[in-house]
Amino acid sequence: MYHDRALAGITRTHGAPKTAPQHFVPASAPALDCAIIVPTYNEAGNVGLLAKALEAALEGWAYEIIFVDDWSLDGTPDVVAAMAQADPRIRLIRRFGRRGLSSAVLEGMLASVAPILAVIDADMQHDEKLLPALLDAIRGGGADVAIGSRYCAEGSVGNWGGTREAGSRWATQLAQLALKAPLTDPMSGFFAVRRDVMLSALPRMSNMGFKVLLDMVASLPAAPRVAELPYTFRNRHAGESKLDSTVVIDFLMLLIDKKLGGRVPPRMIMFGAIGVLGLGVHLSVLTLAMALGASFIVAQTGAVLSAIAFNFILNNSLTYHDKRLRGPAMLRGLAIFYAVCGLGALANVGAGSVVFAHDHKAWLAGIAGAVVGSVWNFLISSLTVWKKK
Ligand code: GDD
Ligand code: MN
Numbered sequence: 001m002y003h004d005r006a007l008a009g010i011t012r013t014h015g016a017p018k019t020a021p022q023h024f025v026p027a028s029a030p031a032l033d034c035a036i037i038v039p040t041y042n043e044a045g046n047v048g049l050l051a052k053a054l055e056a057a058l059e060g061w062a063y064e065i066i067f068v069d070d071w072s073l074d075g076t077p078d079v080v081a082a083m084a085q086a087d088p089r090i091r092l093i094r095r096f097g098r099r100g101l102s103s104a105v106l107e108g109m110l111a112s113v114a115p116i117l118a119v120i121d122a123d124m125q126h127d128e129k130l131l132p133a134l135l136d137a138i139r140g141g142g143a144d145v146a147i148g149s150r151y152c153a154e155g156s157v158g159n160w161g162g163t164r165e166a167g168s169r170w171a172t173q174l175a176q177l178a179l180k181a182p183l184t185d186p187m188s189g190f191f192a193v194r195r196d197v198m199l200s201a202l203p204r205m206s207n208m209g210f211k212v213l214l215d216m217v218a219s220l221p222a223a224p225r226v227a228e229l230p231y232t233f234r235n236r237h238a239g240e241s242k243l244d245s246t247v248v249i250d251f252l253m254l255l256i257d258k259k260l261g262g263r264v265p266p267r268m269i270m271f272g273a274i275g276v277l278g279l280g281v282h283l284s285v286l287t288l289a290m291a292l293g294a295s296f297i298v299a300q301t302g303a304v305l306s307a308i309a310f311n312f313i314l315n316n317s318l319t320y321h322d323k324r325l326r327g328p329a330m331l332r333g334l335a336i337f338y339a340v341c342g343l344g345a346l347a348n349v350g351a352g353s354v355v356f357a358h359d360h361k362a363w364l365a366g367i368a369g370a371v372v373g374s375v376w377n378f379l380i381s382s383l384t385v386w387k388k389k
Helices: 005-013 048-058 076-086 100-111 128-139 160-178 194-206 212-219 246-259 264-289 296-319 327-359 362-384
Strands: 034-040 063-069 090-094 117-118 146-147 191-194 226-230
Touching: 034 048, 048 063, 048 076, 048 128, 048 327, 063 076, 063 100, 076 090, 100 117, 100 194, 100 212, 117 128, 117 194, 128 146, 128 191, 128 226, 146 212, 160 212, 160 246, 191 194, 191 226, 212 246, 246 264, 264 362, 296 327, 296 362, 327 362
Parallel strands: 034 063, 034 117, 063 090, 146 226
Antiparallel strands: 117 191, 146 191
């Protein structure tokens, strides 16, 4: 399902914390003012420079830096481990067999007990000199969330191309749909938040994709007090961006999830929309084959097989892009999908017949059958074809 199982576990057990044991004597001042979370995937050429820049920027703050690495193969974890050996304020979390910026950031945040948590990209695109101002906005008590914004006051996206800037502005507008209070830069990956505020958003967060700030703010029980501080987005220092076309799908799924209050899995909506397109494919193949002289039975068989394959390919590359099957696994998945949809057709006819026997409305029976068949296809294929890795 859409919600990460680990997070669902957290949600279920979310409740009032137990009181501290009697023998625990708290120190007079908290040991940590803040934690800086740095998600990394193949950033070996950047992490050293970033750690130095953070050390200079955070003079006077009691901080820890938590790198959360998703098994980079370019040596990033080794570089961070060496830095952590030399400086106890630096920590490394390694995750295995998983990818995802949002979930990496959340896991980093959950690993810290600091009262203020900040996030910064590893590639030097965010201006670390803004961090003390972000942290101060929260420590001063004036804000729950402080965001480095490219779109307020004199903030800027630096020298981006026109298309990327237009795309980003368009997404920013669309994102407002999910927000109780408008933000100038809801896609920002550069922000600080009070720890307890983050924890209050956690049970409702989708924990998927790139948009951790948007997800968090849209999941809070009440609109937070927000400080937005301008900065200029810099060019990436070394390496390359991990953003690809799938972030658009992630973003749309996140918006749908937030708009529906998390009640209907966005994957199910996506699956249904692709099903409707599949109906178009079915009718086109049927018409074309008959126009070419095929008998109805042959044309209809071809249409069913093509429509199922079409649904499989689109769901595999969009709805389940994070679990995409490739090569032989993809062919195996297609075979299972055919079997699932075959049983779905039986469920469709069965449910339709029950409704028809009850009140003899063919259209109602047809719709009921289609709904039961589609829900079957969605649920069973998510458990078999695209089961959790
Ligand atoms: N652990 C982990 N896992 N880290 C990741 C992953 C992942 O799957 N994907 C990306 N990262 C890390 C990168 O290593 C980098 O430190 C940071 O997340 C941002 O990734 P980039 O690939 O540099 O993203 P970008 O520069 O294209 O996008 C930035 O701007 C967007 C707004 O336009 C990011 O700040 C986005 O969060 C932001 O939405
Ligand atoms: Mn970047």
